[in-house]
Amino acid sequence: MKRLLIYSGLLFAMGVILTGCYKDLNIPPTVINPDGPPQVVNYGTDLAPLFNTSCAKSGCHVSGGHHPFMNSDISYNEIVNGGFVNTLVPKESILYIMINSDMKEYIPSATDRQKVYDWIRNGAPNN
Numbered sequence: 001m002k003r004l005l006i007y008s009g010l011l012f013a014m015g016v017i018l019t020g021c022y023k024d025l026n027i028p029p030t031v032i033n034p035d036g037p038p039q040v041v042n043y044g045t046d047l048a049p050l051f052n053t054s055c056a057k058s059g060c061h062v063s064g065g066h067h068p069f070m071n072s073d074i075s076y077n078e079i080v081n082g083g084f085v086n087t088l089v090p091k092e093s094i095l096y097i098m099i100n101s102d103m104k105e106y107i108p109s110a111t112d113r114q115k116v117y118d119w120i121r122n123g124a125p126n127n
């Protein structure tokens with residue numbers, strides 16, 4: 001009986017010590033500088049499908065709707081030749097301004113908007 005008491009006491013003490021050691025590590029969220037070095041963005045695999053799904057909806061950015069038409073096969077030419085990007089002053093791009101204002105609800109992910117911005121900063125390549 002005495003031994004049982006000693007063991008359970010030891011167990012209890014170990015439990016207290018272990019839980020006492022446990023601490024919530026408060027890791028601050030990683031703050032990404034949007035104007036930091038641009039990531040590599042591939043228009044064909046990263047942006048064309050995104051624009052096709054989110055923008056080329058009926059009555060929106062398709063024939064009969066509003067330019068730029070955003071179907072995958074024509075969106076690059078529509079955006080670049082339509083003057084919706086300014087690679088010299090990327091933040092003055094109509095595309096950049098619209099995805100951060102009137103069209104933001106159609107591209108809710110900050111990661112996706114950053115990809116668009118970085119693609120423009122990379123010179124809007126047809127890659």
Ligand code: HEM
Nearest residue numbers: 054055057059060066067068084094095098102103106107
């Ligand atoms: C992420 C997806 C989208 C992108 C990147 C986008 C981009 C744009 C851009 C660049 C313009 C400016 C056109 C100009 O100045 O001539 C614009 C205008 C417009 N878009 Fe979108 N758009 C998106 C989704 C949509 C959707 C889903 C709709 C329909 C529900 C829509 C409806 C319109 C309308 C009505 C305008 C003209 C009125 C305005 O200037 O606010 N867009 N969009």
